[in-house]
Amino acid sequence: MSDIYEALQTIVGKDYVSNQAEERYFYGRDPGLMPPHEPDYVVMPRTTEEVQEIVRLANKEKVAVVPKGAGLSLTGLVIPQIGGIVLDMKRMEGMEVNEPARYVIVEGGVTHAALKSHLIKHYPHLRHSIPDSPPIATVVANAVIHGQGRLTQQRGFNSDMVSGLEVVLPTGEVCRIGSCAVSSYWFSKGPPMPDLSGLFLGWFGTTGVITRLGMKLYPCKKMRDVMTYITDRVELVPDIIRKLAHTEMMEDIVVSCAPLPLRFKGVFSMLVYITGDTDEELEFKRKMAWDTLREYFDSRDGGFMSVSPYMKPALLAMPSKDTTRFADVSKGGGFEYSGPIAPIEKYPQYVKKLEELALKYNLFYSSAGRVIDGGHSMMFSFSYTFNRADPDTMNRAKTALDEAAEFALDEGGVIWKPNINEQRMVMERMDPNTLKLLGKIKQLLDPNGIMNPGNWEAK
Amino acid sequence: MIQDYASQIHRCFRCGYCKFPTDYSSINCPSYRRFRFESYSTGGRLWLTYAWLKNEIEWSEHLANILYACTTCKNCVEQCPMKFSTDIVDWIVGARSDMVEKGRIPPQVARFFEAVHGYGNPLKLLRSDRAAWADGTKKYEPGDEYLFYVGCLGSYDENGQRMAKSLADLLSAAGVSFGILGNEEECCGNEVYMLGEMGLFQTLAEKNNQQFKDLSVRNIVTLSPHAYNTMKTNYPQFGADFADYHYTVYHYTQLLYGLIKENKIRLANNKAKVTYQDPCFLGRYNQIYDEPRQILQSIPGIELIEMERNREDSFCCGGGSGNFIMDLLAGGKDSPSRVRVREAHDTGAEVLAVACPSCLTMFTDAIKAEDLDDKLVVKDISQIVNESLASK
Numbered sequence: 001m002s003d004i005y006e007a008l009q010t011i012v013g014k015d016y017v018s019n020q021a022e023e024r025y026f027y028g029r030d031p032g033l034m035p036p037h038e039p040d041y042v043v044m045p046r047t048t049e050e051v052q053e054i055v056r057l058a059n060k061e062k063v064a065v066v067p068k069g070a071g072l073s074l075t076g077l078v079i080p081q082i083g084g085i086v087l088d089m090k091r092m093e094g095m096e097v098n099e100p101a102r103y104v105i106v107e108g109g110v111t112h113a114a115l116k117s118h119l120i121k122h123y124p125h126l127r128h129s130i131p132d133s134p135p136i137a138t139v140v141a142n143a144v145i146h147g148q149g150r151l152t153q154q155r156g157f158n159s160d161m162v163s164g165l166e167v168v169l170p171t172g173e174v175c176r177i178g179s180c181a182v183s184s185y186w187f188s189k190g191p192p193m194p195d196l197s198g199l200f201l202g203w204f205g206t207t208g209v210i211t212r213l214g215m216k217l218y219p220c221k222k223m224r225d226v227m228t229y230i231t232d233r234v235e236l237v238p239d240i241i242r243k244l245a246h247t248e249m250m251e252d253i254v255v256s257c258a259p260l261p262l263r264f265k266g267v268f269s270m271l272v273y274i275t276g277d278t279d280e281e282l283e284f285k286r287k288m289a290w291d292t293l294r295e296y297f298d299s300r301d302g303g304f305m306s307v308s309p310y311m312k313p314a315l316l317a318m319p320s321k322d323t324t325r326f327a328d329v330s331k332g333g334g335f336e337y338s339g340p341i342a343p344i345e346k347y348p349q350y351v352k353k354l355e356e357l358a359l360k361y362n363l364f365y366s367s368a369g370r371v372i373d374g375g376h377s378m379m380f381s382f383s384y385t386f387n388r389a390d391p392d393t394m395n396r397a398k399t400a401l402d403e404a405a406e407f408a409l410d411e412g413g414v415i416w417k418p419n420i421n422e423q424r425m426v427m428e429r430m431d432p433n434t435l436k437l438l439g440k441i442k443q444l445l446d447p448n449g450i451m452n453p454g455n456w457e458a459k
Numbered sequence: 460m461i462q463d464y465a466s467q468i469h470r471c472f473r474c475g476y477c478k479f480p481t482d483y484s485s486i487n488c489p490s491y492r493r494f495r496f497e498s499y500s501t502g503g504r505l506w507l508t509y510a511w512l513k514n515e516i517e518w519s520e521h522l523a524n525i526l527y528a529c530t531t532c533k534n535c536v537e538q539c540p541m542k543f544s545t546d547i548v549d550w551i552v553g554a555r556s557d558m559v560e561k562g563r564i565p566p567q568v569a570r571f572f573e574a575v576h577g578y579g580n581p582l583k584l585l586r587s588d589r590a591a592w593a594d595g596t597k598k599y600e601p602g603d604e605y606l607f608y609v610g611c612l613g614s615y616d617e618n619g620q621r622m623a624k625s626l627a628d629l630l631s632a633a634g635v636s637f638g639i640l641g642n643e644e645e646c647c648g649n650e651v652y653m654l655g656e657m658g659l660f661q662t663l664a665e666k667n668n669q670q671f672k673d674l675s676v677r678n679i680v681t682l683s684p685h686a687y688n689t690m691k692t693n694y695p696q697f698g699a700d701f702a703d704y705h706y707t708v709y710h711y712t713q714l715l716y717g718l719i720k721e722n723k724i725r726l727a728n729n730k731a732k733v734t735y736q737d738p739c740f741l742g743r744y745n746q747i748y749d750e751p752r753q754i755l756q757s758i759p760g761i762e763l764i765e766m767e768r769n770r771e772d773s774f775c776c777g778g779g780s781g782n783f784i785m786d787l788l789a790g791g792k793d794s795p796s797r798v799r800v801r802e803a804h805d806t807g808a809e810v811l812a813v814a815c816p817s818c819l820t821m822f823t824d825a826i827k828a829e830d831l832d833d834k835l836v837v838k839d840i841s842q843i844v845n846e847s848l849a850s851k
Contacts, residue, residue: 015494015791016495018496018498020519020521021516021517021519021521021522022498022503022507022516022519022521022522022525023496023497023498025506025507025510025515025516026496026497026498026503026506026507027497029506031472031473031474042496044495044496070475071497072474072475088495088496088497090495091495111483113479113483113484114483114484114485116483117482117483117484117485120482121484134474134475134476135475135476135479135483136474136475136476136478136479321476321540324472324474324476324540324541325540325541325542327472327474327541328470328472328541328542328543331470332469332470333469333470333471333472334472335472387469388469388470388509389466389469
């Protein structure tokens with residue numbers, strides 16, 4: 001093992017490798033509820049060549065490699081299940097925008113914060129899909145887990161916006177995926193060729209290390225506003241969403257419910273975001289939202305609530321700090337959510353289950369559901385807080401989330417960024433031939449099973 | 460509250476907002492910027508301290524170094540979205556205080572305390588040389604309007620001494636009634652407090668407060684924002700009976716700006732492009748952002764150019780919490796002072812203006828390390844004012 005440590009030092013320099021207890025402790029955990037397991041080494045490469053050398057070393061020595069962005073999935077996806085090397089990608093922070101073709105190529109450690117700030121400063125007319133995870137979340141890791149962001153209602157998962165990849169395969173070769181494999185342009189992750197990006201996106205680093213990624217950029221309108229539509233009839237939520245999505249004018253639609261503050265208990269709030277280059281455009285979209293929901297206004301089943309000037313900046317913020325604040329509403333510093341991607345029609349059943357589980361396990365809850373890709377599905381979060389200093393609340397939250405995941409699958413959903421237990425639940429239900437294919441692909445790409453072991457292990 | 464840290468520290472979610480300035484444009488936590496491992500972020504420190512409290516990890520010098528590499532610059536307090544944000548530095552100081560009580564601190568920190576305890580300053584220099592810089596500056600006498608509290612860097616450090624002399628000359632030229640404590644001056648203890656040696660801090664605060672009371676001091680002007688901060692924030696809790704005795708503390712930039720406004724200091728043309736470093740203990744700790752800028756803008760010919768990170772988002776020089784002596788963040792291009800002088804240089808400024816002797820000394824060294832000697836010069840605001848006096 002000391003040979004590996006020295007070899008890693010030779011590759012990246014001694015300042016960027018640690019095998020000390022403190023780094024092993026921290027990198028062996030994430031803020032969620034999955035049990036910890038410590039790596040043997042934490043390494044911070046700077047270049048694709050360094051990643052290549054590390055992976056070759058690991059493949060030769062049959063040591064596990066876990067590529068890590070900010071480690072914010074909450075589901076333990078970068079907890080090294082059998083130790084080995086955690087590749088902290090943060091020093092790979094280069095980015096390059098192709099303005100006319102509207103995409104950016106980011107290195108593996110570029111954060112959403114850095115990309116957002118770069119675009120505002122240099123390309124204010126362009127934007128990317130910013131998730132509500134904290135700004136330290138990386139663009140690559142977010143795409144790898146099929147993250148969602150502010151443009152997901154219009155454009156699909158953030159991984160749908162990927163326009164090319166550079167990957168270090170588990171055997172050390174560097175591979176380009178998409179148009180960049182045959183051209184100097186990164187405008188497509190596959191089409192019109194076979195789309196090989198599916199070998200890496202959604203695999204949680206089990207098939208290779210993404211060192212560069214192309215991400216599509218979209219027009220950044222000059223103005224942005226948010227409206228809040230509320231109803232106390234949960235069964236109407238799917239239709240309200242459908243109607244709003246049908247306008248094809250909403251930037252983002254997020255449905256929330258929580259038991260506090262009391263005045264909002266039993267109320268379902270839809271945050272409806274619109275953008276425009278002129279007041280007229282914005283006003284027209286407001287009017288379309290109003291008109292499309294008029295029947296529920298007329299029947300007194302719902303209506304737009306005024307958003308105070310105090311609340312508006314918080315609602316418009318990207319990312320939303322309120323998502324993070326939920327972790328401490330019970331002064332315990334923890335929350336986790338099971339976030340199935342679900343048919344929108346199932347929203348009422350999911351809400352019922354969310355509340356049932358909260359009652360059963362005496363937990364504080366909330367849910368935020370984001371509409372995906374014009375209303376083909378939504379992400380529904382079963383979110384529960386826990387107190388990090390109270391193992392009992394942690395156990396109760398974990399049990400509730402396990403039940404939520406089972407329920408979501410039974411109700412036709414598919415779990416988003418599942419932890420290793422949830423991955424097993426998914427694979428148990430998977431078509432056997434699909435599961436076999438999953439296993440064959442993994443075996444082909446990673447014959448020694450070094451990449452993020454424990455995840456997507458199709459046995 | 461410092462005492463509450465053990466029961467509250469688990470509340471950090473390690474979300475990482477603390478690493479950024481408001482616009483997320485760069486990394487604004489000095490130790491995280493320097494070392495890059497998550498362990499050196501605020502979340503890392505809090506999670507590791509909690510692990511230590513729960514006996515999940517053992518104390519090690521590496522653990523202590525991680526805790527002490529925090530410059531207590533308060534960027535985390537500014538950026539953390541949680542309700543407990545204002546307590547974060549207290550939690551870090553509380554954890555350090557625990558380590559001090561258990562005698563488990565890095566050797567550099569132990570040497571810092573020994574020097575302050577034995578010599579009255581962290582540089583381990585003779586008490587009898589404390590006023591060697593003063594060159595005729597009169598000692599404070601009851602009835603003087605201001606006590607000029609010079610502090611350890613102003614008294615002993617070569618750069619700090621120039622700064623102290625410059626300010627003393629300005630105050631004299633403006634006809635301000637003031638005096639210094641000379642060799643009787645004691646360390647202010649701000650760094651001792653931040654490093655968690657509460658017993659030693661109490662001794663220093665009580666001694667200083669007693670001396671101020673004995674001399675009937677009513678107004679104190681400090682060279683260092685660190686002294687300003689602790690005298691204003693921490694001293695009222697220690698020593699002297701504040702029921703019947705009060706003093707007001709000013710940072711020298713507040714006093715200078717007043718003198719300029721009152722025309723007691725007249726300024727002539729001084730053509731220069733200047734950028735300004737907000738000291739953490741003046742800015743984020745005490746919200747003094749305007750006076751230093753107003754002084755610079757009062758000088759004809761000076762063009763003030765802001766660095767991208769300024770005011771609440773300013774990037775610490777790396778010298779806080781005693782690191783101007785202990786230097787736990789030094790070494791290499793990623794040390795905060797070197798990062799910051801590159802940022803200052805990028806503005807096109809020729810002068811990096813500071814209002815803190817710690818910043819002055821950190822940046823003076825960083826400019827040499829970055830080989831920017833003939834492109835950027837660091838000057839304290841009183842020195843810039845002195846160079847701009849109408850009578851010169």
